[in-house]
Amino acid sequence: MIRVKIVVQVRLMPDAVQAPVIGATLRTVNDRANWVSGVAFEHGVPREYELRKHTYAELKASGLGAQAAQQTIKKVRDAYTTLKANIRAGNLGKPRSKRRTKAESKPISFRPQAAHPFDDRCLSWQYDARTVSIWTTAGRLRHVRFTCSADALKTLREHRKGESDLIGRDGVFYLIAVCEIPETPVNENPAGFIGVDLGIVNIATTSTGYRAAGRGLNRHRKRQRNLRRKLQTKGTQSARRRLKQRSRKEQRHAANINHIISKKIVTTAERTGRGIALEDLTGIRDRVRLRKDQRAQLHSWSFHQLGSFLEYKARRAGVPLVYVDPAYTSQQCSECGHIDRKNRVGQATFACRACGVTMHADDNASHNIDRKGETVWTAGRESRVPATP
Structure with a gap:
């Protein structure tokens, strides 16, 4: 049966003890991913198996679990595969262009709160209780609450497959889960x-x-551009805080x-x-x-x-x-x-x-x-x- 892959995003609601642990875990795995990326770049971006030989022992020694170390290496290798595909497709410009040269001249870097994959060994879902149990650098965290719509919960319960990504945005943590939904057979004889x-x-x-x-959307975008311009010109601490609060608002709209x-x-x-x-x-x-x-x-x-x-x-x-x-x-x-x-x-x-x-x-x-x-x-x-x- 052919399936359609979609993603469902849920918001984690950790308590005052759980939140710092989750934040520290994300920072640690992304810091280690930056180190692995440097090693990969130095060795000409080898295949995943060879890259594992160069980095796995060090990742384990730095406090990452076996599965977390494997996922970190895989994340880095996948990032280089995507970069190579974008270069091949011309998405980063022509050879020797400024953008392409910049992308090829240094290792890929990951933000401290960038998404990190967790498979079923590192993350388990309790749908009825609306909680998850997740691996962290400080041990297993249990009963971490999450919130989502009733439809999203139904989709998760019936169709979730494979890995889920943990990501941090402005101090808020989200889990992005992959769901495989059975594809309805295509109507082979459409009436036009x-x-x-x-x-x-x-x-x-x-x-x-x-x-x-598009009038309403174009007006909204114009307002957002004008407001960003004013706040950037002002340049005060409160203006920067306001810019951060409003980030991605236009994209969501x-x-x-x-x-x-x-x-x-x-x-x-x-x-x-x-x-x-x-x-x-x-x-x-x-x-x-x-x-x-x-x-x-x-x-x-x-x-x-x-x-x-x-x-x-x-x-x-x-x-x-x-x-x-x-x-x-x-x-x-x-x-x-x-x-x-x-x-x-x-x-x-x-x-x-x-x-x-x-x-x-x-x-x-x-x-x-x-x-x-x-x-x-x-x-x-x-x-x-x-x-x-």
Whole structure:
């Protein structure tokens, strides 16, 4: 059975005795991870087995348990594997670029409160009591309370698998658990596709008529930028404290909006028996050229996050999802098929110079996307096996 992997985050509620122990454990394992990273960098980043030969004994001697030492080594090796993959994919720039040179010229470092993996030998869950038992450098801590929603607890109880990550944020500790949920069989014969046009002015516009306006989110981001600028200019201790309190607030707000939008789109597709078609916008930030005052909006546009939310929600619901080529979706008339750059009169207005049809530009693009989605799905379902003579 195919399963969808999702993560569930719960907040730990340690008492006054448990909290310092958990904090000290995180600092210790990340300090040791920095040491292992230095050794790995010095030896040319060897494979995990060879890296273990260089570091395991020292980690054990420094107070880490056997399993904690293994997890620390694995965490470091996985970090270098991710770095190598990002370099290979060009995510850190071209060879000899400033960003790539910086990444390759020094060992990977870990923050004192960075996430650290705990497997079932180091962490056990008591769902009814809403507590966990966790390994620490000071011994096993039992009856550490956690809190989460009823739905999250149900998901943990039924589907949690593998490791959970302990992470500290601003003095608060969280456990991020991996859950494997059975994937609903995909509807192989969808009754059409819902085209989703992603944008900045309108976050998402669908061919069914749903439009998620981006005005509120853009205003929120502008307020956050202005407030950060004022606090950074002020530079006092209270201003820095305020900046720290408000950190990640914009990200959480945007993620919540993307969850709401993606849930509505997937629910509509599931109810109507249709699939979802999205534009493949990979590399769009490198392709487009904007004025300086527009760059902040483009680089804070979380289209990839919305796409990933749509993707995993669609997999859970058994809704087919395809990516289509975004070329000419905003210039082509969805009624007659005529393509002309001048068809796009303004940001919100589309007027075809061939047939004269006028509509909202995002609505027109979404209809073009849903047609492309059907074409891509049909092509993917065609048999490539030669017919029997």
